[in-house]
Amino acid sequence: MRQVYLLAGLLALILLPACQTKSAGSASSKPNIIFILADDLGYGDLGSFGQEYIETPHLDQLAAEGMRFTQHYSGSPVCAPSRCILLTGKHSGHAYIRGNHEWGDRGNVWDYHAMIADSTLEGQWPLPSGTTTIGTLLQAEGYRTGMIGKWGLGAPHTEGIPNKQGFDFFCGYNCQRQAHTYYPAHLYLNENRLALDNDTVAPHARLEAGADPYDQASYADFELKEYAPDVMFSEMMNFLEEGGEEPFFLYWASPIPHVALQAPRRWVDYYVEKLGDEDPYLGTNGYYPSRYPRATYAAMISYLDERIGALIAYLKETGEYENTLIIFSSDNGPTFNGGTDSPWFASGGPFNSERGWGKAFLHEGGIRVPMIASWPGKIAPGSFSDHISAFWDLLPTLCEAAGVSVPEGVDGISYLPELTGDGEQEVHPHLYWEFPASGGQQAARMGKWKAIRKDIQRGNLELELYNLEEDLQELHDVAEQEPDVVEQMESIMAEEHLPSSLDRFRMKALDGAFRMVDGHILVEAEDYYRQSLTETREWYLSSADNIPELKPDPDEVHLDNAGNQAYLEILPDTRTTHDDELIVGENFSPEPGKLATLHYKVKIQKPGRYYVWVRAYSTGTEDNGIHVGLNGEWPESGQRMQWCEGKDSWKWESRQRTEEEHCGEPYKIYLDIEEEGMHEITFSMREDGFEFDRFLLTREKEYVPSDIY
Secondary structure (H helix, E strand, O other): OOOOOOOOHHHHHHHOOOOOOOOOOOOOOOOEEEEEEEOOOOOOOOHHHOOOOOOOHHHHHHHHHOEEEOOEEOOOOOHHHHHHHHHHOOOOOOOOOOOOOOOHHHOOOOOHHHHHHOHHHOOOOOOOOOOOOHHHHHHHOOOEEEEEEEOOOOOOOOOOOHHHOOOOEEEEEOOOOHHHOOOOOEEEEOOEEEEOOOOOOOOOOOOOOOOOOOOHHHHHHHOOOOOHHHHHHHHHHHHHHOOOOOOEEEEEEOOOOOOOOOOOHHHHHHHHHHHOOOOOEOOOOOOOOEOOHHHHHHHHHHHHHHHHHHHHHHHHHOOOHHHEEEEEEEOOOOOOOOOOOHHHHOOOOOOOOOOOOOOOOOOHHHHEOOEEEEOOOOOOOOEEEOOOEEHHHHHHHHHHHHOOOOOOOOOOOOOHHHHHOOOOOOOOOOEEEEEOOOOOEEEEEEOOEEEEEOOHHHOOOOOEEEEOOOOOOOOOOOOOOOHHHHHHHHHHHHHHOOOOOOHHHOOHHHHEOOEEEOOEEEEEHHHOOEEEOOOOOEEEEEEOOEOOOOOOOOOOOOOOOOHHHEEEEEEOOOOOOOOOOOOEOOOEOOOOOOOOEEEEEEEEOOOEEEEEEEEEEEOOOOOEEEEEEEOOEOOHHHOOEEEOOOOOEEEEEOEEOOOOOOOOEEOOOEEEEOOOEEEEEEEEEOEOOOEEEEEEEEOOOOOOOOOOO
16 A cells, blocks of 8 residues: 655654664765756746745755756756756767657557557657666666656666666656646556556546536546655655665656646645636646646645655655755756746746747757755855756766766766865866757857757758847847857757657758668658759659649659659659650750759768669650759769669669760769768759659669669
């Protein structure tokens, strides 16, 4: 039977089971470590960071006994990648998880009832086996490791669950989607479900038809029996009480105050009295409705603060507090949905927090987060730091505190010297973020300068630049006035970004529209990032959902056996046989780069000579051809690609038409790429009607692509 702690703060000491007091530091010379992570808590949501409405006395006291960091950043503007970066010490240009990945090809993963019936639909895309995390590092050094709260880094039955990523004990939400209710049907206790006495009210449900939105009773479905944070706190205290003499590492990733808006009634009533009556939230912006949305948001944060107070009281009572490093932060900035009102609370502090500025965006409001660190006798009470730091610094910091070697390949820098005042603090020359969602974004911080690039998924590569010493709200773009700084920022973004190994997190404008196949670079024709020279002829997409109607087009649709059942065609198509008139500049271009040109971004990791193969549909009695270029140039070795064989079929070809060989000579279509990095590959029209499926770049001269690709 679960033991649930119903009150917190100092009163919680009355309810805590009797335990044997330990003298500080008696268990080990290594410190205990607690990292507390709030969820969607804004920079300005704590009293010690300027909050005027929400009461957080225990966190404020923790700050008074320790250090506040005023220039600390999360790993990402949303949940899962921020947690991955926190645990692995790699920023989002190198991290494995770079966005939320619900792994939708398993089935209807958003159906709450289906997930309850089938656990294989729960959870997110998993961290791979063998991932080095803070948990695995401290576990190997003799720490008892526990994870409480929201995980989001690996579905049940995968290698990504907490118990296989360095944590001896886990209680909480495995799945982020199920954390959209604070009254779930179950949590997880280690690898097994822990049933809760709650009805199965699916997240995002609304009030019943005809219900009075001003009557608290109408919201009964959203206030059930077992409040998940109570259950998780109880299991967390059990984990601490059952420990021996070895040091512990506790990662407490509370889901609070992420919506839905649900909090214990006593706290909601307290804030209704304090803040006054308000209009209800009816669920129109996602998640459950709430009778008192502002009061409930405040109640959630004060509830979490109360629980933190109970934890600290327990540590002091047991004599562990003096030997415990406690760090508190938030996974990203404040949200904009589910009935929250971040601007009213000034949750972003001095930063904008409206939609487009807070959560899900790389502006300061989305990634600048509060951080408090306390370690009696090590960290000066009441201190603050403007040291610029980020989530990927936590791993090396905790490793140094615990006397553990930092693994290679980590992007972070330990801020332990800043905490303790011992030794010289190393500083980052810059910080870097990327986020493939919300249009695709990159950001970099270098001293007072902050650069951000938006809408990358739509092909934009222009930077905005802000001087944070003068413009904390990022309202005045000075990119045009500071070209040298922009150039530096562009170099940082290019240097720090590596293409993700997961297609979901790729950004074509940065990585190029390609995938590696057996060491060769394969690109779908439809993955160009722009067209040019389209006044006379243009490339049109044919797919299952889109058949061009531009005439003349005498050919049938050739989707069968086309890669991804899609291809491009130059239209209109006016020359279908050798007897049809050749009109240079209209339906024929012997020179490259004159008509209908496609542009692709391709990232090259190994310079050298790349032979170019194109898969095209050769039709009728005409000979089809195309030109290929590199970085705005059209070398002779890329001109006059020719198809003569394989009529009426998709066929790979890499031949150049010459005076000696009308149907082309092999090994003469290639591009000499002298530097690694991003390059622009271009294809321009030679004859209209050309049907283009995909192309391949290979450094192997005699390689012939297979149609299995």
